[in-house]
Amino acid sequence: NLKYGTASILEVESGSNDPFAYMLTVVVLTIMGGGIAAKDVGYMLFAQISYGLVIGIVISYFALWVLKNFRFATSGFDAIFVLAIALSSYAVPSLLGGNGYLSAYIVGIILGNRSIKNKKALVHFFDGVTGLMQMLIFFLLGLLSFPSQLPKVALPALWIALFLTFVARPIAVFLLMKPFRCKWNQQLFISWGGLRGAASIVFAALAKISPVSTSYDVFHITFFIVLFSILIQGSLIPYMAKKLDMIDADEDVLKTFTDYTEDMPVQYIQFTIKKGHPWLGNKIEDILLPPETLLLLLIRGTQNIVPKGGTVVEEGDTLILSAKEWVNTEDVKLSELLLRKGHEWVGKAISEIYLEQDKLIIMILRSDEIIIPKGQVVLREKDILVMNEVQ
Template identity: 55%
Template sequence: MTNYILIVAAIILLCLFLNKISAKLGIPVLLAFILLGMLFGTDGLLKISFDNYQIAEQICTVSLIFIMFYGGFGTNWKQARPVAGKAVLLSTLGVLLTAAATGIFCWVVLRFDFWESMLIGAVLSSTDAASVFSILRSKRLNLKDNTASMLEMESGSNDPCSYMLAVIILAVMKGGFTGESLVKLVLLQVIFGVLIGVLTAVFGAWVLSRMKNAGDGVDTIFVFSMALLSYAGAAILGGNGYLAAYLAGLIMGNRPLHNKKSLVHFFDGLTGLMQMLIFFLLGLLAFPSALPGIIPVAFAIALFLTFVARPLSVFAILTPFRCSARQQLLVSWSGLRGAASIVFAILATVDPVYTKNDLFHIVIFIVLFSISIQGSLLGFMARRLDMIDDNSNVMKTFSDYSEEVPVEFVKIVIKKDHPWAGHRIKDVTSLPDLLLVLILRGEERIVPNGDTVIMEGDKIVLSALSPEENLGLYLSEIEIDRESPWIGLPLSRVKLPEDSLVLVLMREDRVKIPNGNTVIRENDILVISQV
């Protein structure tokens, strides 16, 4: 047992080391993980024998749950909303078109059996959220026309459709599958996937809103359990568990949660660990000696998928929206294959359905091709297509993003002879640029207004410009766009959510502490404090 623990620790440390090396060399780290697995495997140096596809499929399924959940949790809906329609079409209709085109190519050109061809197309039809997120973050690719948000939402949401296609085709290949069965399967997958995902998110957000004073890590453990519950709850009812996990993550990640940044960072690290696990297991399961035999076929599929099937589906969907050719070419190039394709390939391998071709090793080669060629050149292609926007910040497309707000909280105890005791806040003469944001009165937490009376024994929290300090207040931002009904109104007339207060107003390059007479203008950014 101790030896196994030592080996696992060594593998994780090696993966972390490779992560640093690959970042410096500009090589996608997932490629390093899979090669490390091959090095440890049967054909490698350490000769570790592992060929249990059933166990690998179960491990990879659990790993993909968290990758899917994080795909939603880490997406900033406000940034993604303008391109949500395009992203959803790419993640549904785009998956169908890509799968169909790839399947027809395998059937007509490579002479595979028809349903086996369709199965290969389905397995390879989705793009990899973890890879796209990783590359956009690490290379800070600030893309024009909300392209980053479109890619994140598409890659995060298209795996459920690919999974459903693979399940349907495997059922057809087993025989006895009727049109009625097809309709029932699709309806169950979609309805229960959406229903359980939404219910889990609403329940999870409700519980988290009442866990304000929970101990460190309790909220993280709770959200972890919600990811598992969303998948299992949908799957047990015949729904699409991956769809439920993605929706639960998307809704919860865009709620005003306490410690959201730490939650996103936790799932970012967890997703990285899951990627290490999946790609290392893939390399361990693979036989490099088997790759030369499938290279001609796999290389042909990879080329067709990259240069024909993916661009065909992207242009068919985005052209009616009058998206520029440059944007469509970049979206086409960004269709990286990764963890989901691997999991679905293992799912097909463990299924009793007979396939003539080595589907598993074909997918290995295509994923290696995709992450090594497309992933490495994504930044280069963005620059060549003039899609880099120097005035935007790709980090805003992730739900853990927040501007660095120079605010400090100061706590003062109101003693018996304090000059503010017994006075209303609006009658108190305080120092300039200070704002009373919270009163701690016994166990009560009061967000004050001008008529609130300060009492002896109160602990009052004042805000001033300086670094942020955590005193149990949650900060969020509201950007005032041209359609905001608040434009031209003084803060005293703005109806805010309960227990909320405008803490800071950022206008162009200036940061100011507002008061009730401060008039809101277009493009202002309001920093809101909530208990």
């Protein structure tokens, strides 16, 4: 990772640039098309920023409230809900004249910096969505571009790229960061790290398909500048980071601004104390727990109790244990077996059936009930046996 929180600065800049670039593109195209009076430009800018900010904040806190107070009946629905929130955060302000990109960015920032259940899975899900959208964008850009046009705009595009890289951006970066007493090597690296990406070409495509005519081939000029930025600047970023002494080996690259990682993956185990359970009536301090597990919560009716050594376990208590997550799931091969009418195992206890040496019944699905198998459990018709086979 990079020193002085530089990765987070670049990530914030990368995300916040696009909403304002889109806003300026729309405003300029509208003015050039004569679709707005000069006096209305101020209100348009105000509406774009204020509606985008306010609606983004409202939607993000609504999403947090839902995620905190409701449980989804089906696993994976939280990802669908957050995806719907992302789409809504763009659509609602856009319909009202606000900046949808700014609103969506604000929602992502707020949700990304709050503790959300299944956050790690959500981050990986949206990483996949991001990769899919990037492929789609570049496919569409390929349909719009004509490589034969690039040599015609190469010279002016190259001069613009050089000016942006070595003059305009360094001046802007130094003017903005100097008051914060940022180190010179950080300022130089941020100056170099201002890559132009696919969003720039997308906004140039807006100009290309708009009814406003211009004598310049804005789309292919922008396309050339982006290619220059990716090939030259992007390729030299690792070299510049090393030369400017900006690499920090002690930082976790996954823990930048909105990313998420788990240093110690944990899984939770829940079970209810029934009549005859060996732990019934014992104090927590007298119970021998499985190795490397922790009893972290005791639920008694509607009451949540933090278990102490002197806490006595009662019938009907639900205990929550934590244990380290096992991540080598490729070593486990699970299969399901539906017990149909006439199957030889129907009506027999598990201890009475024959299983191959490398197989084990780990769960029984009986209607809406999940049963942990024991030797005396009698199998019934329509039971679904979840079985593990050693590889």
